[in-house]
Amino acid sequence: MLDYIIRRLLVMVPTLLVISMLVFVIIQLPPGDYLTTLVQEYQDRGEQIGEEVLAFYRDNYGFGEPMWKQYLLWMKGILLEGNMGYSFAYEMPVSDVVGDRMFLTILVSFVTIVFVYIVAFPIGVYSAVNQYSPGDYALTFIGFIGLATPNFLLALVLMYLANEWTGASIGGLVDDHLRDAPMSWEKFVSVLQHLWVPVIVIGTSGTAGMIRRLRANLLDELHKQYVVTALAKGVPPKKALFKYPLRMALNPFIADIGNILPEIISGSAIVSIVLSLETTGPMLLRALETQDMYLAGSFLMVLALLTVVGNLVSDLALAFLDPRIRLGAEASK
Amino acid sequence: MTTGKPLDHFVNETPFDPYSATKLTPDQERFYLSSQWRLMWLKFRRHKLAVWSGLYLVLVYLSVVVSEILAPYAFTARHTDYIYAPPQELRLFHDGEFVGPFVYPYDVSLNMEELRWDYRENMAAPHKLRFFCTQDDFEGARYAFWNLFETNFHLVCPAAGSQFFLLGTDRLGRDILSRIIQGARISMTVGLIGVTISFVLGITLGGIAGYFGGAADWCVQRVIEVIRSFPSLPLWMALSAAMPVNWSPILVFLGITVILGLLDWPGLARAVRSKLLALREEDFAVAAQLMGAKPTRIIGKHLLPSFTSHLIASVTLAVPSMILGETALSFLGLGLKPPVTSWGVLLNEAQNFNAVALYPWLLWPAVPVIMVVLAFQFLGDGLRDAADPYK
Numbered sequence: 105m106l107d108y109i110i111r112r113l114l115v116m117v118p119t120l121l122v123i124s125m126l127v128f129v130i131i132q133l134p135p136g137d138y139l140t141t142l143v144q145e146y147q148d149r150g151e152q153i154g155e156e157v158l159a160f161y162r163d164n165y166g167f168g169e170p171m172w173k174q175y176l177l178w179m180k181g182i183l184l185e186g187n188m189g190y191s192f193a194y195e196m197p198v199s200d201v202v203g204d205r206m207f208l209t210i211l212v213s214f215v216t217i218v219f220v221y222i223v224a225f226p227i228g229v230y231s232a233v234n235q236y237s238p239g240d241y242a243l244t245f246i247g248f249i250g251l252a253t254p255n256f257l258l259a260l261v262l263m264y265l266a267n268e269w270t271g272a273s274i275g276g277l278v279d280d281h282l283r284d285a286p287m288s289w290e291k292f293v294s295v296l297q298h299l300w301v302p303v304i305v306i307g308t309s310g311t312a313g314m315i316r317r318l319r320a321n322l323l324d325e326l327h328k329q330y331v332v333t334a335l336a337k338g339v340p341p342k343k344a345l346f347k348y349p350l351r352m353a354l355n356p357f358i359a360d361i362g363n364i365l366p367e368i369i370s371g372s373a374i375v376s377i378v379l380s381l382e383t384t385g386p387m388l389l390r391a392l393e394t395q396d397m398y399l400a401g402s403f404l405m406v407l408a409l410l411t412v413v414g415n416l417v418s419d420l421a422l423a424f425l426d427p428r429i430r431l432g433a434e435a436s437k
Numbered sequence: 438m439t440t441g442k443p444l445d446h447f448v449n450e451t452p453f454d455p456y457s458a459t460k461l462t463p464d465q466e467r468f469y470l471s472s473q474w475r476l477m478w479l480k481f482r483r484h485k486l487a488v489w490s491g492l493y494l495v496l497v498y499l500s501v502v503v504s505e506i507l508a509p510y511a512f513t514a515r516h517t518d519y520i521y522a523p524p525q526e527l528r529l530f531h532d533g534e535f536v537g538p539f540v541y542p543y544d545v546s547l548n549m550e551e552l553r554w555d556y557r558e559n560m561a562a563p564h565k566l567r568f569f570c571t572q573d574d575f576e577g578a579r580y581a582f583w584n585l586f587e588t589n590f591h592l593v594c595p596a597a598g599s600q601f602f603l604l605g606t607d608r609l610g611r612d613i614l615s616r617i618i619q620g621a622r623i624s625m626t627v628g629l630i631g632v633t634i635s636f637v638l639g640i641t642l643g644g645i646a647g648y649f650g651g652a653a654d655w656c657v658q659r660v661i662e663v664i665r666s667f668p669s670l671p672l673w674m675a676l677s678a679a680m681p682v683n684w685s686p687i688l689v690f691l692g693i694t695v696i697l698g699l700l701d702w703p704g705l706a707r708a709v710r711s712k713l714l715a716l717r718e719e720d721f722a723v724a725a726q727l728m729g730a731k732p733t734r735i736i737g738k739h740l741l742p743s744f745t746s747h748l749i750a751s752v753t754l755a756v757p758s759m760i761l762g763e764t765a766l767s768f769l770g771l772g773l774k775p776p777v778t779s780w781g782v783l784l785n786e787a788q789n790f791n792a793v794a795l796y797p798w799l800l801w802p803a804v805p806v807i808m809v810v811l812a813f814q815f816l817g818d819g820l821r822d823a824a825d826p827y828k
Binding site for chain 2: 134249252255257263366389403404411
């Protein structure tokens, strides 16, 4: 098992390296860089930018150097000093800007995954056991609608309805007066009160997909001969469902974290823009628009890292839970 | 031995046919002898929802060809007297009498308290809609068909000098129904072009990985892994933000479709790869190899046809994600730019929450998005079930 973990960790390293290169290339793609934007800004205001400011940026961030040198400089900062660069728009180190928002993003994603599981599990089991019943059809149909509706639209509609019925604004993640307050019990409660809307909105499509997969898997399993045998022998139907088929059908639940996580992070990016949550989405959009390259790059990098780590967790959990995978990994040694 | 009553059970006089159990009815015979594609069609036909979805999509794509005619107004027409006009109700009866489809004209007044226009229906006289009209007597009648020649033929149009805003108007006084019909042209093609790109990439790379295995397979697998570990939307956002601002809207449109296509192929490549890995061990593949066929021929002629149906199904299922992706990007303002009009561009107007609360009809463009995505999903499901008719 330890071997498996180590090997799995080692595979991550090249993946992350390639991702970091890709991210760097992407944020370098737009013509010009932040310096040209800055000089332009000063010129528009009719001022001259100080030569020492330019020199400072050039020295520290390698503007004007070839791309690979800038990349190495950036990587060196991340690996050796944990410094992801400097946000020019905020005039702060990226890690200071990102930190709080990253925490909220992780919180939203985590709660959403829990939501997806809690909702998808009973519904999936119900529709598999009562295949082709009216309930199954109704749930499948709702699931399809969930898959087909763009997230941002659901957010807009929910906001509209909440506004119509209660007159309350559900945008944001905390009440306005607590926004800049340090973390406290009050703030925590306020976050929880606001959290349900984005969680439902982001979770719908993931839930719909999960229900479909669980239903299909469980159906495959239920038609196997051992289940028929068990039922024929007189095993109570409940036991014949929970003892083996359900456990088998649960595998994709864990394996799917890798699929669901990028979906959820994508979803949360756009939903948080609509609902103006203080997560990474709106800031990423702004950073991309103003070519605040280190900020945008770090966001992309951290989001990708989240997914890679999520994949790792799901693989490890799967190996832990499913002896076939664990033993298969050991046998292939 | 006595001769008594006849036996009281039935005895069949016809000679016994030893083949009766294995003989096929004409129906069965036709079924067993029909080709693979015919079997698929038979199986697909039973999936009613998929058949209807397919028909619906064909209709939508046909409508794209003649959008200008279907729309009541020219796409560029602005009705400056009717800014943010709510949808007009389509009615059939006036004063308890059947008149045929008509609308009541709007009385417009300025609401000074909320600083917005108030629209009230003027119930005095019905304004009947006209069909197959070629008149010039209402605003926005003339248009250039596909930008080629100018005409004024509309399938349906308002009465002379009147208005017909079935779904309301937007902030510039443009008819939303006409704009939705126009948007279909772009939104539907984005899906097709994007899928074509991802299809070509997916088959080529998946084919290389699956057929040759080894190092090629390893490389493709790693690339897939990297692409899949990016959350798609932020990546799309970054790439479309990277497009130069001075690009023309058409170039941006092409750029967006290429971006969507470039990032969507891993799913297809995986499917192709796993199928090829299994199939290349089959006897017929080995035989072709031994007879000196080149890899492209073996893949193209012998292996691909055995899972074309699966490929068609996966491609159909990939279109919705393209359409949704374009919609999301344009909604954020990172995708297509006016004057190119897609459903996402239309929804961009609804980005502001206050606009939605005041003018909820701005959300109408979402309905065709959902319907088209659902239709593709159902069609894809039906095709996937039919793809393996022997099961």
